[in-house]
Amino acid sequence: MTIYRNVFTNDPQAAQNNSTANTTVLKHNGVLLAMKEDNLPYAMDPDTLETFGVWDFDGQVRSATFTLYNYFASKEELFEAFVVEAGRSAVERLIDVPVDGRNIEKTLTKLGLEFLRLITTPNVVALDRLIISEARRLPDLARIFYENGPKRTIEALIRVFDELLANSAIRPVDSTTLALHFKALCESSILERQLWCVERQPNEIRLKKAVASAVSAFLHGYANP
Incomplete structure (x- = not known):
């Protein structure tokens, strides 16, 4: 069974926003963003890795996903x-x-x-x-x-x-x-x-x-x- 984009492989704690934030990471504007394609990223402290939670870019992104x-x-x-x-x-x-x-x-x-x-x-x-x-x-x-x-x-x-x-x-x-x-x-x-x-x-x-x-x-x- 495929794992990629399979909702059944998500951690149950992440089910609310359907993301395990396990695809890639990117440092942006002082935070470390852990990302997955189908939802908003999780933000962490880049030094301590303390998790801040789902990151919506200071309210600028109002949708979990978007398209051109x-x-x-x-x-x-x-x-x-x-x-x-x-x-x-x-x-x-x-x-x-x-x-x-x-x-x-x-x-x-x-x-x-x-x-x-x-x-x-x-x-x-x-x-x-x-x-x-x-x-x-x-x-x-x-x-x-x-x-x-x-x-x-x-x-x-x-x-x-x-x-x-x-x-x-x-x-x-x-x-x-x-x-x-x-x-x-x-x-x-x-x-x-x-x-x-x-x-x-x-x-x-x-x-x-x-x-x-x-x-x-x-x-x-x-x-x-």
Whole structure:
């Protein structure tokens, strides 16, 4: 019979709050907290081990257990918040890439590097693999992931190309087409190999080489003469 989370293994004296406080200990704010996952911890003196009793963090915790679902109406909302937060800083760096219409190569190199740093991050790659494997079974979560991850990334790329077009720095082509072509050139020699575990996360030298090749090919096709 399993012992983990089995109420019948609890000490009878702890039955009132269903905790034997025997999972782990943590020193916090001058007390030693003995904890178990399914209830509030017991507080002890860290030097003498005198037991003070159940610890509710000075009345701040009013429930024995709690869940993130208290803050989100559904699993979908929780997942959406996670995806947004996971990629927030990297997407913001893409959005903040400075556009220099007089030096297109510099602008595109900076953009390409920030893009590849984002999509080759191990956590992002792992999430990509997970969503791809579950997309058919959980299409709503896949949609949420796309709208808050890949779609926001593409929109950040489009913003740069809109500015380059406004400066007449490149040929007058639809900015979405430009963004998607540039994206494909940057990731073509790297992303699939990482997704399929052929290569680990590429180092900065590898990223710079891929971006240099992508920028050269892109300018050959789209730069104004």
